Amino acid sequence: MTKKHLLLTLALTGLLLDAGPARADSAASLSVSTGKPLLLSNRAQRTFLKVGLVGRSPEASSRVPVNLALVLDRSSSMAGDKIAKAKEAALMVLDRLGKDDIVSVVTYDSQVEVLVPATRLRDKEQLAARIRAITPRGSTALFAGVSAGIEEVRKFLDNQRVNRVILLSDGQANVGPSSPNELGTLGAAAGKEGISITTIGLGLGYNEDLMAQIARRSDGNHAFVESAEELAQIFKLELGDVLSVVAQEVSVRIALPAGFRPVQLLNRPGEITGQDVFIALNQLYAGQEKYALLEVEAPAGRAGEALTLADVHVSYSALPSGKTERLHEAAAVRFTDSAAEVARAEDREVMVAAVEALAVKANREAVALRDQGKVEAAKQKLQDNAAYLRSSAERYRAPRLNTYSTQNMQDAQNLEGEGWNKRRKSMRKTQYELDTQQSY
Amino acid sequence: MQRRLLLVLALLVTVPTLTVVTLGWRMLENQRRVARMELETLLDERLADLEQTIAAELTRLEQDLATELEPERDGLLGTPPTSAEALRQLRRESGLVGMAFVLDPQGNLTYPPAAGPRSEDEDAFMVRTRDIWAGRAVLYEPPTPEPNVELKKRVSRSSARIAGDDMVSLAVRRPQGWIAWYWQDGLHLLFWRRLESGGVIGVEVERVVLLARILGRLPSLPVGEDRIVLVDSRGDAVHQWGPYEVPAGEAAVTERRLPYPLDGYRLAYHLAPARGAALLGASTPLGTLAGLGALVLALLGLGVYAYRESSRQVREAAQRVTFVTQVSHELKTPLANIRLYAELLDADLEDEGGPRERVGVIVSESQRLARLIDNVLVYAKVRRGTHRVTPVPMRMDDAVGRVLTQFGPALAAKGIEPEVTLGAPAPCRADPDAVEQILANLVNNVEKYGASGGVLIVRTEQDAAVTRVVVGDRGPGVPAAARARIFEPFYRVSHKLSDAVTGTGIGLAIARTLAEECGGRLALLEDRGPGAWFALEVPGVREEEA
Numbered sequence: 001m002t003k004k005h006l007l008l009t010l011a012l013t014g015l016l017l018d019a020g021p022a023r024a025d026s027a028a029s030l031s032v033s034t035g036k037p038l039l040l041s042n043r044a045q046r047t048f049l050k051v052g053l054v055g056r057s058p059e060a061s062s063r064v065p066v067n068l069a070l071v072l073d074r075s076s077s078m079a080g081d082k083i084a085k086a087k088e089a090a091l092m093v094l095d096r097l098g099k100d101d102i103v104s105v106v107t108y109d110s111q112v113e114v115l116v117p118a119t120r121l122r123d124k125e126q127l128a129a130r131i132r133a134i135t136p137r138g139s140t141a142l143f144a145g146v147s148a149g150i151e152e153v154r155k156f157l158d159n160q161r162v163n164r165v166i167l168l169s170d171g172q173a174n175v176g177p178s179s180p181n182e183l184g185t186l187g188a189a190a191g192k193e194g195i196s197i198t199t200i201g202l203g204l205g206y207n208e209d210l211m212a213q214i215a216r217r218s219d220g221n222h223a224f225v226e227s228a229e230e231l232a233q234i235f236k237l238e239l240g241d242v243l244s245v246v247a248q249e250v251s252v253r254i255a256l257p258a259g260f261r262p263v264q265l266l267n268r269p270g271e272i273t274g275q276d277v278f279i280a281l282n283q284l285y286a287g288q289e290k291y292a293l294l295e296v297e298a299p300a301g302r303a304g305e306a307l308t309l310a311d312v313h314v315s316y317s318a319l320p321s322g323k324t325e326r327l328h329e330a331a332a333v334r335f336t337d338s339a340a341e342v343a344r345a346e347d348r349e350v351m352v353a354a355v356e357a358l359a360v361k362a363n364r365e366a367v368a369l370r371d372q373g374k375v376e377a378a379k380q381k382l383q384d385n386a387a388y389l390r391s392s393a394e395r396y397r398a399p400r401l402n403t404y405s406t407q408n409m410q411d412a413q414n415l416e417g418e419g420w421n422k423r424r425k426s427m428r429k430t431q432y433e434l435d436t437q438q439s440y
Numbered sequence: 441m442q443r444r445l446l447l448v449l450a451l452l453v454t455v456p457t458l459t460v461v462t463l464g465w466r467m468l469e470n471q472r473r474v475a476r477m478e479l480e481t482l483l484d485e486r487l488a489d490l491e492q493t494i495a496a497e498l499t500r501l502e503q504d505l506a507t508e509l510e511p512e513r514d515g516l517l518g519t520p521p522t523s524a525e526a527l528r529q530l531r532r533e534s535g536l537v538g539m540a541f542v543l544d545p546q547g548n549l550t551y552p553p554a555a556g557p558r559s560e561d562e563d564a565f566m567v568r569t570r571d572i573w574a575g576r577a578v579l580y581e582p583p584t585p586e587p588n589v590e591l592k593k594r595v596s597r598s599s600a601r602i603a604g605d606d607m608v609s610l611a612v613r614r615p616q617g618w619i620a621w622y623w624q625d626g627l628h629l630l631f632w633r634r635l636e637s638g639g640v641i642g643v644e645v646e647r648v649v650l651l652a653r654i655l656g657r658l659p660s661l662p663v664g665e666d667r668i669v670l671v672d673s674r675g676d677a678v679h680q681w682g683p684y685e686v687p688a689g690e691a692a693v694t695e696r697r698l699p700y701p702l703d704g705y706r707l708a709y710h711l712a713p714a715r716g717a718a719l720l721g722a723s724t725p726l727g728t729l730a731g732l733g734a735l736v737l738a739l740l741g742l743g744v745y746a747y748r749e750s751s752r753q754v755r756e757a758a759q760r761v762t763f764v765t766q767v768s769h770e771l772k773t774p775l776a777n778i779r780l781y782a783e784l785l786d787a788d789l790e791d792e793g794g795p796r797e798r799v800g801v802i803v804s805e806s807q808r809l810a811r812l813i814d815n816v817l818v819y820a821k822v823r824r825g826t827h828r829v830t831p832v833p834m835r836m837d838d839a840v841g842r843v844l845t846q847f848g849p850a851l852a853a854k855g856i857e858p859e860v861t862l863g864a865p866a867p868c869r870a871d872p873d874a875v876e877q878i879l880a881n882l883v884n885n886v887e888k889y890g891a892s893g894g895v896l897i898v899r900t901e902q903d904a905a906v907t908r909v910v911v912g913d914r915g916p917g918v919p920a921a922a923r924a925r926i927f928e929p930f931y932r933v934s935h936k937l938s939d940a941v942t943g944t945g946i947g948l949a950i951a952r953t954l955a956e957e958c959g960g961r962l963a964l965l966e967d968r969g970p971g972a973w974f975a976l977e978v979p980g981v982r983e984e985e986a
Binding site: 035099109111112113115137138141144146147148150151152155175176177182183185188189190192193251271272273274275276278280 | 528532533534536538556557558559560561564646648649651652653655656657662676677679680681682683684928
């Protein structure tokens, strides 16, 4: 921490030169692009900045060891098939891990039990026996369970390992702090230390807001598993992500020159302070792109003038070396009098991402409206959203926007009745998936 | 009679039972109270251990925070992280830190910046803490330790309110500390540290994270079947140990407050009912309880036995009486015939001498037998409550005459000389049969017990209200010790078998009962010289009958 702190301080005080464009052997590549590289002159207008990071493709060489805590709900609602499948999934995880990995298993009901304290995975059979012995009982002390899981990972916290908690719950937290905000704060604290919490909601009884918050604030994944049958598959996908981490402690700094104004971050949490924007990601996965979208207000420029829109500095610690690597990219805009040129120059990829992020925002607002009981308004919002997505899909020739458009239409049909609970969970899941470019 | 016995027996059983039960209960109560107090002390010690573990974790976290706020000793710059960028970085890296702040020596906030760009979170912090910097917020500090405070306090003293004080002046007094304040959704915590330059650097601590860090590191407690609950200031459970599901509203056996600044939280120990009973029951003297039960049972058994035994005896006695009564009744008819024919025979025999004397004996003896039977029957009727007398105007002197005539031969045979003084020729009011039976009993007694005196004294007298008959003898009289009891049924002055005379023991009792039923009385006269003296009094006639 001291070392990292020092390096960051150095970077901040400008003592280090720019790292330059991504080197071939770096763990990630950075791309910075704007939705409208050409802007109409003589008027203030908004554009989108996309900062994308792609983890280096996996190598055949040995993977990074993990430090994983499985936090399993064993409350009485898990009885039957759910607990059986959860145990199967946990055993499958054990099976896929090796002797260099650290695993702990925490179960919670009305109290917490650290079933297996964080330890190197030497005696798999003993661990497996303990997992098989889990029986459901009591209520749901989710807060304490997550706290214990985080502590187990903290015991061996190491930036050369993938540090992660996988939380499985099928119910409402009813012992201890239980608001999405409080649990989100706990997730944020874990995230700050490089521990991501992946939350898996099982069945239709869990609190999707709370589970999504924990994942969002700690930069983990979030999944909605309706049937226990799918648990093994989800754990497999999650483990696939965990085992493919190539970089950790990713910090993105976007500096806007005077005249430009950062308006809002569209898809990820971050800090906007004056001209500076800070975004933290806990990790990058091999071959996956993670991006942040920033809406920027540009000043009125003269035709022909070119301005730097943003300077983006990224630092992360590469795996498995643990070395800090730095990347730098800048984006610029030019001004023109021709609207046709502006349209032609549009970066389709950025625009599609932005449309999608805005649509997710609208989708989230529709959920809020529905929560307030304004069913009709929510329905209207979703239908408008679908229409917006459909026209954008046509304009940018992007089929994936059409997919989300269809989903929004379906969302609009399921705002009432028995289907709503399930729909709300899948909406939250999709919002989360699109915002964070989750792989599953 | 039966009912009274039952009552007495019931009292005999219930009073000692109640006494024993009450005393036993109180003893058990006392023992239970002592056991409970011991248990509470034990559980309180457990909570105290837990509290100390939590306090140690809190101290550790406090040290971590203090270290983060220290200048980097091995760093190049060697200054405390007071620049805005360094403070922002601190917040990005430390999970506990919700926000950092710096005060200059004058107490003005230098970070978050009053002017200049601030992030949304910094803005929110400024809103949240506005009152603190303006000196308007109510802040709480840990209490200064007091000497002589009782070591074992169930709930330690809560934090103290700081009035009219600011952090900079606090920092003059100590190098670091906590400040708690309440804002909107609950308790907020600031940890601050003095700067060399005279200002203060501090952080807002994420309470939820502080709690999670502490709870995540606590050992799993050996609470057995019980439950320890960490309760927040709203009374909601934050964390729990042990499997016992506490029913809503159950009060904890013992409680303890967490140390400052978490003194809004308290630890509560709930004892599983089964275990509580076992723990408390272990000191319950089962032997005492069993002994108590046995005693009560024995008493009850004794009572029931006594009742049944006495009932049986009473029943048997009643059967005996019934039997005697029936036999007596059956004897009456043949006896009457014997008497009738003896008297007829007496009348038929003309000459004096042997045969007539023998018939006289038969008559006399059958009369005695008749009297005996009458006595028995009257007694039985009195006992059953069915005996009735019919008082009518009658002459006492006539009645005396008839009785003496009846007893004439018997008295003569014993050598007893009647001395009769008649002075009651006027009518009195009584049942003639009853009066005759009374007098016959009295004369019979003289014949049986007073024969040695050789004289029977009968005197009648009367005035308007009372007619009186005195019957006396010059025999041995009634011994002083027996006087009080001679009217009781079956009382016999002497039970000696050697006594030649015998009797049923009911004569005087019946005589007195009959006298009273006639509205008069029968009494033993004292101070009349030697012999036994009885007086019978009956009322005079009513005016309308005169």
